[in-house]
Amino acid sequence: MSDNRMPPNGSVFQYPYLWKWQQDRGETEGRKERPVCMMLAIPRGKQTHLILLAISGTPPRSDQTALEIPALERRRSGLREWKDGWITVSEYNYDVAETSFYYDPNAEILGQFSKAFLGKVAEAAKPFITQKRAQIKRR
Secondary structure, three states, X not given: OOOOOOOOOOEEEEEOOOOXXXXXXXXXXXXXXXXXXXXXXXXXXXXXXXXXXXXXXXXXXXXXXXXXXXXXXXXXXXXXXXXXXXXXXXXXXEEEHHHOOOOOOOOOXXXXXXXXXXXXXXXXXXXXXXXXXXXXXXO
């Protein structure tokens, strides 16, 4: 992302994702950089609003909803070495690219999910994205 253009939806890159359980404990910073999926980049005026979904090699907690990432999609997304992977759809980080302390426009794109898989992710995430309680603001 070296020229300040937004990566396309479905792109995977590193980001200091803040989990909901961490936010519920009063934490405000993601503990580590992890792969995330650019679910949506929504331009509004001079700002770009981001919806980012976490990707993990650990199965989801009982209070989370996630889709298992098929092997082919792990390869496409740049996570070839991962034995297993899940994309969490029951929560998301919301950020504004131009004013973010966390989003790095120069972060390396690891890969990108196929449109077909991204469609499945979007369908699973839709009911959660419309709920404000699933949103974790990072700005």
